[in-house]
Amino acid sequence: MLWIKAFHIVFVITWFAGLFYLPRLFVYHSLTDDEAGQARFVVMERRLYRFTTPSAVLAVSLGLWLWLGFGFRGLWIDIKVALVAVLVAYYVYLGHLCRELAAGRKRSTTFYRVINEVPVLILIAIVILVVVKPRF
Structure with missing residues (x-):
């Protein structure tokens, strides 16, 4: 199970890198007026999205495997999954x-x-849930 945890962490980090950077590219794209810059941002955004998609799938899949393998119970894990x-x-x-x-x-x-801040807030909530594991 240790190797699953290690790979899970790697894929979560890769996915979150995309979640944090892609909206930032959108900001830069929206500020660009020239056609060459627009085309460059389209390519960058598409490549980043395609690169992080397998990481997202693997992060969620391995997370489910770990959740079911360790049998975590409680409202905190339900909120985390949500x-x-x-x-x-x-x-x-x-x-x-x-x-x-x-x-x-x-x-x-x-x-x-504003869209750029969404994953930060959710990540903070997830980390608090995992560390504190509150009993509701």
Whole structure:
């Protein structure tokens, strides 16, 4: 089980790197006006999304394996799983935003800046749940 934990950590870190950086690319993309810059950001966003997708799948899969293997119980793990489900939905939404930007449809820079903060808040909540394991 130790090797599963190690790989799980690696894939979670890789996935979160994408979750943190992709919305930042959206901010930069929304600030760019020239056509060459737009095309460059489309390529960067698409590559980052495609690179982090296997990490996301493996992080969630190995997390489920560890959860079922260790048999964690309690409301804290249920909340954690729900937060991970929100992160997965958020990640799918980032893919939608990638396609929107590739099609030339931009939103405001403020929108992308707000979207950029979502994974930070969820990560903080998950870390608190895992460390404290509150009894509700």
